[in-house]
Amino acid sequence: MSNTVPAEPTLRPERPFFSSGPTSKFPGWSLDLLKTESLGRSHRSKTGKGRLKYAIDLSRKILGIPDDYLIGILPGSDTGALECAMWSMLGARPATVAAWESFGNVWIQDAVKQLKLKELTVLNADYGEIPDLTQVDKGDDVVFTWNGTTSGAKIPNTDWIADDREGVTINDATSAVFAQPMDWPKLDATTYSWQKVMGSEAAHGMLILSPRAIERIESYDPEWPLPKLFRLKKGDKLNRAIFEGATINTPSLLATEDYIASLEWAESIGGLDALHARADANAQLVCDWIEATPWLRNMVADPAKRTNTGVCMVFQGDWYDSLSEEDQKAVPKKIVSMLEEMHIGYDFNGYRDAPPSLRIWCGATVDHESVKRLLPWIEWAYAKVQSEFSA
Structure with a gap:
């Protein structure tokens, strides 16, 4: 990956809630x-x-x-x-x-x-x-x-x-x-x-x-x-x-x-079938993005064992592998902190006992468009973090 930071995305998630628990309120909640x-x-x-x-x-x-x-x-x-x-x-x-x-x-x-x-x-x-x-x-x-x-x-x-x-x-x-x-x-x-x-x-x-x-x-x-x-x-x-x-x-x-x-x-919205369909669509979007992103891989190698709720991803690639263990742990934290401060996405860091990772909640209460808009911001934030480490 180049050290060049791409242009900042223009579309922001309207509902930036991606925590795996408590999870996002349903759309329209009040x-x-x-x-x-x-x-x-x-x-x-x-x-x-x-x-x-x-x-x-x-x-x-x-x-x-x-x-x-x-x-x-x-x-x-x-x-x-x-x-x-x-x-x-x-x-x-x-x-x-x-x-x-x-x-x-x-x-x-x-x-x-x-x-x-x-x-x-x-x-x-x-x-x-x-x-x-x-x-x-x-x-x-x-x-x-x-x-x-x-x-x-x-x-x-x-x-x-x-x-x-x-x-x-x-x-x-x-x-x-x-x-x-x-x-x-x-x-x-x-x-x-x-x-x-x-x-x-x-x-x-x-x-x-x-x-x-x-x-x-x-x-x-x-x-x-x-x-x-x-x-x-x-x-x-x-x-x-x-x-x-x-x-x-x-x-x-x-x-x-x-x-x-x-x-x-x-x-x-249609009961259980509709809930399943919303979670499936969100998770498929994230999984496809992970597959297309060379510096990420799904924590779960077998597609049959991948959840459609808390999708977890870990980092890979020459640059990331060259970092110390401490710096590797810092990468997801920096990405999440940066985007939380900008109110782009909340609480999508990996679990504290898991390998350094990101975890995006894809359950039915999360809007598909919000997930779609989050992903370019993660790419942008990763490039920013890489640039900071390489400076």
């Missing part, structure tokens, strides 16, 4: 869209509980969740919901935890250091790869992340999950659930958070349980004590009130209204 009748009311009131139940019902409708699956609102975002599933269900039989990025490794640490599972298999892979999931024994419970938020690698399919499995599957789907089709018959406990993909306010997690998961919870009591926030049972049975609008602790009804607004927006 506080004026949020209903306020539930605010200042008890979450146990008819009004408050009704809005929580409406959020559950609308989630089921848009995501196509089977009628015999239960959906509950839990505290602690996706982390709270996923750990609730792990702490409530694991230990009954051997388990496999598969990870290929930062958050999946957190679940490994939970299994190893906190739950101290006696019969545990760990499947791990570097950023940009996924482990060989065909190694998962159908007799094992399995914990996995559908979509690696910090690496851009997703599972290409669910063929590795046996139809006649004996264990339960626990699926962290937080950055995939509104962007990629979920194979519900293969999923027993699925979790996500409001701020991922749909860009709603944070701190609340969703826990979706299949009949097999319900049976596991009701037939099994783990040997470790359960914190109150993880207690799903009332006596020997699942507390079904949690899945009808009651919650274990006090939720934010303002955040609930924001989540509802995002779901109603999704419904207004």
Whole structure:
């Protein structure tokens, strides 16, 4: 690449929000869209509980969740919901935890250091790869992340999950659930958070349980004590009130209204098919640009494993390779800092534990035109950074 800095682009993204979580609000979002009748009311009131139940019902409708699956609102975002599933269900039989990025490794640490599972298999892979999931024994419970938020690698399919499995599957789907089709018959406990993909306010997690998961919870009591926030049972049975609008602790009804607004927006544009199409188009645009840009490569080499949400890219080429490790880490930070100060694009640096990289969120709430306009600015900023280093 030449040290000559190209002309500054003229078109700026109208909505410069490219964070991978919390993600961009949906187009047209405004506080004026949020209903306020539930605010200042008890979450146990008819009004408050009704809005929580409406959020559950609308989630089921848009995501196509089977009628015999239960959906509950839990505290602690996706982390709270996923750990609730792990702490409530694991230990009954051997388990496999598969990870290929930062958050999946957190679940490994939970299994190893906190739950101290006696019969545990760990499947791990570097950023940009996924482990060989065909190694998962159908007799094992399995914990996995559908979509690696910090690496851009997703599972290409669910063929590795046996139809006649004996264990339960626990699926962290937080950055995939509104962007990629979920194979519900293969999923027993699925979790996500409001701020991922749909860009709603944070701190609340969703826990979706299949009949097999319900049976596991009701037939099994783990040997470790359960914190109150993880207690799903009332006596020997699942507390079904949690899945009808009651919650274990006090939720934010303002955040609930924001989540509802995002779901109603999704419904207004055509539902799940429209959400998938918007994310696919955005991701394809970025992936094609990466392929055409000689100083970048997709962090995920296999196209079948590339996400359509948080697309991650790393730097390459003679100039970049000649830099010290410290300077290589500085390159993406300088690009992001420069464009954030100019209000061109916010929060698209790679994850702190990932290799030096950029990560552009491509989910459905991001406008295609904004993504298209961001890319020339990144090229311009890269040339500026290269020129500064070479001066």
